[in-house]
Amino acid sequence: MIDLMLSHRSIRKFRETEIPEHILNKILHAGTRASTTGNMQVYSMVVTTKQEIKEKLWSAHFSQNMVLEAPVHITFCADFNRFSLWCRNRKAEPGYDNYLSFFTAAIDALLVSQNVALAAEAEGLGICYLGTATYNADQIVEILELPELVVPVAAIVMGYAAEQPELTDRLPLEGVVHKEKYKNYVSAEIDRIYAEKESLAQTLELLKDNQKETLAQIFTDNRYSKKDNQFFSAKYLKTITDQGFMNNS
């Protein structure tokens, strides 16, 4: 199990081979065994395989080719709709149209998604998370016809790998673990934690290609800029609000 985790790499190129239904169901079933808050299971998985819908999702996910190539696309949603319907049908008045409920449901969806990702890898499949699920959540709501109290929080593509990429780098364990309490970082520690990442051949190549002095500048200026982050912050908060999760008083 741990060996499987240690060999995880995101797969972005897929063979055309379909995933047999019994394999897919086994993977989804493994997902459902993740911990959820109070065992409420307030999440949904939308499994998309049809080309026509995948093309729309491809557009929402910044036209990343893997969305079209992968046979299976799963959108993980925070979902208090099903639970609230159940309450109403059982003489109970649901109070889940607020931010805490959204976040609780998001946690459920995300823990399930990681089980699904690992179970897929255990079955010899490759996966890649799409960070863009939160960026264009409003579009995904429309494409997948998500009702109130359902918000996409993550998406993965899944299929048989047509590439075998190298393991990507990770910060050293002491860079992400704090003992007892949080100990803030002094400059020398920051240097040590990021040293390996900064010295990789691919980093040096990136700097050259982008004509940047530091790797951090590629993140702040190109990949995850303040302007984009602010734009998508407002948009995602609007989606959370529009889907009915911001009635906090």
Add this chain to the structure above:
Amino acid sequence: MIDLMLSHRSIRKFRETEIPEHILNKILHAGTRASTTGNMQVYSMVVTTKQEIKEKLWSAHFSQNMVLEAPVHITFCADFNRFSLWCRNRKAEPGYDNYLSFFTAAIDALLVSQNVALAAEAEGLGICYLGTATYNADQIVEILELPELVVPVAAIVMGYAAEQPELTDRLPLEGVVHKEKYKNYVSAEIDRIYAEKESLAQTLELLKDNQKETLAQIFTDNRYSKKDNQFFSAKYLKTITDQGFMNNS
């Protein structure tokens, strides 16, 4: 791997046996191999073992005894502090003080947490998630001395199990999976999806003990009431804001 997922149960009673450091490090290391957005790894794990700090966490986590009993307590945090420090030290201006960045970092932390949970179980340990990490996040910020741009999103307790509980129920797969698009539920489906849960012996016992007509009422009236959810919604949003993640324009 999948068998391990299928046998997951939350453990709330622990033996006094410590977790050897090399085992704990192996588990945490497996955590770091989870997917993270753009490989930014914007999360932290705070590993608490000292009784004095655990007592404070116990209080923040609604005095659940497992917090005192378990030898190890891990708080998973959305963390853009380390990354932003790195940017500033590398002539790059970080723009991660906004909601999208919080949510991105929360996803990182939650995927890592599920790897850690599964790796712990693979090593013969038991774990339980504490839903209360978001409820009293403000107290946890103080106890663990979390700086700006660090917010707790989940916590688990970990140790050698002193109980072997039954598997808990799950909704049937068709209750949580939607094919192609979201298909909203009609009443008959809600009945079918919740039938097993509603007919469990423990459910009938709960109804009797709480003098309630339906299981849903136990959720809406006792466990997760609208009033509590609204209270903790405002509190968690305030923590996210106070920690500097709400500068969206």
